[in-house]
Amino acid sequence: MSDVVALGKAGVAIRKANDAGRGALIGYLPAGFPTYDGAVDGVKAMIDGGADVIELGLPYSDPVMDGVTIQRATEVALAGGLRTRDVLSTVEKVAAYSDVPVLVMTYWNPVERYGVDRFAADFAAAGGAGLITPDLIPDEGAEWIAAADKHELDKVFLVSPSSTDERIAMTTANCRGFVYATAVMGVTGARDKPSDLAAPLVARVKSATGLPVGVGLGISNGDQAAGVAAFADAAIVGAALVKALQDGGPAGVRKLTEGLAEGVRREPRAPAER
Amino acid sequence: MSTVLPDQFGHFGRFGGRFMPEALIAPLDELTQAWRDAMADPEFTGEFERMLREYIGAPSLLYDATRLSDIAGARILLKREDLNHTGAHKIRNAIGQALLTKRMGKPRVIAETGAGQHGVATATACAYLGLECVVYMGEVDTERQALNVARMRLLGAEVISVKTGSRTLKDAINEALRDWVASVDKTHYILGTAAGSHPFPAMVRDFVRGIGDEAREQSLALLGKLPDAAVASVGGGSNAIGLFTAFIGDDVKLYGIEPGGDGFETGRHAATITAGQVGVLHGARSFLLQDEDGQTIESHSISAGLDYPGVGPEHAWLADTGRATYRPITDAEAMEAFRLLSKTEGIIPAIESAHAVAGALDIAKELGPEATILVNLSGRGDKDMDTAATWFGLGGKEATGE
Ligand SMILES: Cc1ncc(COP(=O)(O)O)c(C=O)c1O
Numbered sequence: 001m002s003d004v005v006a007l008g009k010a011g012v013a014i015r016k017a018n019d020a021g022r023g024a025l026i027g028y029l030p031a032g033f034p035t036y037d038g039a040v041d042g043v044k045a046m047i048d049g050g051a052d053v054i055e056l057g058l059p060y061s062d063p064v065m066d067g068v069t070i071q072r073a074t075e076v077a078l079a080g081g082l083r084t085r086d087v088l089s090t091v092e093k094v095a096a097y098s099d100v101p102v103l104v105m106t107y108w109n110p111v112e113r114y115g116v117d118r119f120a121a122d123f124a125a126a127g128g129a130g131l132i133t134p135d136l137i138p139d140e141g142a143e144w145i146a147a148a149d150k151h152e153l154d155k156v157f158l159v160s161p162s163s164t165d166e167r168i169a170m171t172t173a174n175c176r177g178f179v180y181a182t183a184v185m186g187v188t189g190a191r192d193k194p195s196d197l198a199a200p201l202v203a204r205v206k207s208a209t210g211l212p213v214g215v216g217l218g219i220s221n222g223d224q225a226a227g228v229a230a231f232a233d234a235a236i237v238g239a240a241l242v243k244a245l246q247d248g249g250p251a252g253v254r255k256l257t258e259g260l261a262e263g264v265r266r267e268p269r270a271p272a273e274r
Numbered sequence: 275m276s277t278v279l280p281d282q283f284g285h286f287g288r289f290g291g292r293f294m295p296e297a298l299i300a301p302l303d304e305l306t307q308a309w310r311d312a313m314a315d316p317e318f319t320g321e322f323e324r325m326l327r328e329y330i331g332a333p334s335l336l337y338d339a340t341r342l343s344d345i346a347g348a349r350i351l352l353k354r355e356d357l358n359h360t361g362a363h364k365i366r367n368a369i370g371q372a373l374l375t376k377r378m379g380k381p382r383v384i385a386e387t388g389a390g391q392h393g394v395a396t397a398t399a400c401a402y403l404g405l406e407c408v409v410y411m412g413e414v415d416t417e418r419q420a421l422n423v424a425r426m427r428l429l430g431a432e433v434i435s436v437k438t439g440s441r442t443l444k445d446a447i448n449e450a451l452r453d454w455v456a457s458v459d460k461t462h463y464i465l466g467t468a469a470g471s472h473p474f475p476a477m478v479r480d481f482v483r484g485i486g487d488e489a490r491e492q493s494l495a496l497l498g499k500l501p502d503a504a505v506a507s508v509g510g511g512s513n514a515i516g517l518f519t520a521f522i523g524d525d526v527k528l529y530g531i532e533p534g535g536d537g538f539e540t541g542r543h544a545a546t547i548t549a550g551q552v553g554v555l556h557g558a559r560s561f562l563l564q565d566e567d568g569q570t571i572e573s574h575s576i577s578a579g580l581d582y583p584g585v586g587p588e589h590a591w592l593a594d595t596g597r598a599t600y601r602p603i604t605d606a607e608a609m610e611a612f613r614l615l616s617k618t619e620g621i622i623p624a625i626e627s628a629h630a631v632a633g634a635l636d637i638a639k640e641l642g643p644e645a646t647i648l649v650n651l652s653g654r655g656d657k658d659m660d661t662a663a664t665w666f667g668l669g670g671k672e673a674t675g676e
Contacts, residue, residue: 061570062444062555064451065295071438084567108293109554113568135293135554139283160297162458167299185297186456 006211008154009101009129010053010177014212014234017052023229023264025050026214027257028105028238029245030057030070031087032077038245039077043094043102045250046241049257054094055132055236058087058106065107065134067189069239073246084114088126095127103154103177105132111144120147130154130177138174145174156180159205161197172209178234179205183217189239191218199231221256222263229264279591284472284558287594290587292471293554298451301458306473308378313480318377322481325369329402330359332366332484336492336648341618342631348638348645351501353489353517355652356623362653363485363513364395368464370481372399375462382406382461386450388415388443388509389579389626390422391653392466397431399464407431410449412442415578422657440572443582447556467510469586471557475515479588482516489648490520497646503527503637506650507629508547508600509579511586513652518598527599527641530589531633533575534602544573545602546585547593555583560590576605576661577625579653603632609665611635612655624653625661 017024027046059074130153148155154177183198215228216236228235244256284290312318326332335354343350355363383405387393393409400407413435439445454463468478506514508530535543546561555562563571563583575581592598611632616622634649
């Protein structure tokens with residue numbers, strides 16, 4: 001029972017994939033790009049293409065963890081007049097479309113501005129599963145942690161190759177859903193070469209927690225997703241999907257997602273160790 | 275005097291802290307440790323003080339501005355940071371952090387710059403200490419501060435023009451942070467103001483507090499007492515915290531002058547504290563200019579060095595507790611003070627510093643003729659001559675008619 005609580009909504013979806021002998025696929029697209037409706041269609045295409053968990057970006061004026069692809073997309077969304085309430089209604093639409101859990105990836109200030117508890121309440125009411133918070137560390141996150149616990153939302157904090165073992169233990173103890181491991185020291189964006197920092201990081205995280213571990217930053221195709229699925233519970237793909245939406249619309253997103261979904265199924269793997 | 279804040283997590287009351295990607299937390303912890311060790315090591319502080327003395331020309335003069343005082347109606351003392359090597363207070367912080375970079379064994383430095391003063395100061399420190407230097411600067415600023423771009427390049431720095439967002443200082447900081455996340459094992463980020471995440475506000479304060487420490491001693495020598503008020507312009511807050519720190523425990527009024535742009539009521543300004551909205555930007559909780567959704571609003575100021583929608587967390591705390599007072603000065607008022615100081619004292623100030631002078635003129639009226647007001651003349655105006663020429667119509671051909 002307590003295991004179910006720690007797994008949260010995203011963790012359950014990831015473990016379901018793992019129990020079927022494969023890695024899970026987490027797909028990212030920002031709300032409002034290229035338009036409000038275009039983003040909804042893009043996310044639905046990720047779901048149709050086989051994503052197990054959705055990571056919906058909340059566009060922010062100062063996205064320091066994002067490379068140029070996601071920066072440009074979120075600039076377009078904001079220039080189009082996207083508001084926080086539009087992100088919440090996007091969540092509502094996508095959550096109604098399927099059972100795939102929808103997490104929102106957000107820099108901290110928009111949530112703080114909305115009111116942390118009020119945001120958690122409205123987001124939960126919209127059917128959202130949890131937040132991924134790239135610039136909020138648990139050390140500063142007491143208000144969010146309390147609100148997430150109250151509204152039963154997943155709290156996904158990040159760990160990095162530079163994190164000490166102490167910080168990994170503290171951070172994972174504060175996560176619910178999964179642990180987001182950033183595979184490289186750097187910002188979002190597709191990369192040609194797989195990172196050799198990811199596997200050792202995942203091993204360190206797994207020695208600290210039974211939560212599933214997702215690996216992101218730089219994955220852009222089925223081969224790379226297969227490589228990550230060999231040692232992590234989930235592969236997280238962002239910039240490549242944004243580019244696919246930009247170049248090929250929802251059909252392009254669906255095609256790439258299918259390729260990625262095939263990738264995470266490629267390596268036969270044992271059910272995850274708990 | 276002892277400064278008790280920030281606490282060990284970098285909090286000044288409800289402000290400050292660390293709102294940063296996890297990837298930078300361990301490096302920030304290492305930096306905090308390296309800075310604390312360095313400040314406790316006489317070899318480091320001795321070398322820092324030697325460079326301040328021999329390379330920068332510290333202590334900077336405390337100048338009794340009698341002609342300006344006549345007009346102001348109170349005694350005005352100018353802390354002449356404009357006479358420092360490279361022409362502004364910024365060099366103190368740049369030298370301090372560059373020395374710390376050497377001590378940490380990192381070969382590369384990155385920095386952001388708005389007016390270009392911090393970029394020039396950092397490029398200078400890196401040239402002197404043999405460090406590789408990359409400076410991020412918003413495209414808008416590279417245009418309005420072209421002279422400083424040339425200076426940085428001459429000093430051997432690479433200047434990268436930032437074309438994202440509003441293409442000004444905040445975007446240069448974003449880009450520097452993106453670089454840093456990817457390069458932190460070999461690179462130190464010399465942030466140019468007393469803002470950002472812990473330890474930057476406290477560390478930068480350590481390196482610039484000489485401004486106030488010197489001025490305090492100089493005031494006692496000149497007046498036999500402390501001034502009644504200390505005034506400084508506030509962009510991110512380094513020259514102001516550098517001046518204020520020595521006087522926090524004294525009965526000296528502290529005034530931070532914010533850039534009022536076209537006028538606070540027009541909404542086109544960069545008066546962050548006056549606007550009074552709390553939020554998180556660039557790694558700390560403080561006041562910032564933001565819309566209803568927490569998106570950062572573009573700031574406006576004639577002064578590139580003050581054109582920033584955030585402010586260092588210690589100033590937010592000083593404002594919140596009432597220890598310091600913050601008020602805006604418009605572009606027009608600052609430019610009037612720019613001309614006044616040039617004509618009366620033969621000192622062309624940086625437009626940033628002209629804001630402080632304009633603020634002091636108002637404060638003089640409020641405090642009366644017996645008052646002595648210490649003003650941080652944080653930089654010189656060479657970099658601003660294009661702006662001034664346009665503002666006052668001083669261009670070559672048109673000027674003949676004047
Ligand atoms: C001469 C001068 N004064 C003041 C400032 C404002 O910065 P701060 O508030 O950090 O002192 C700048 C920034 O570039 C500057 O060049």
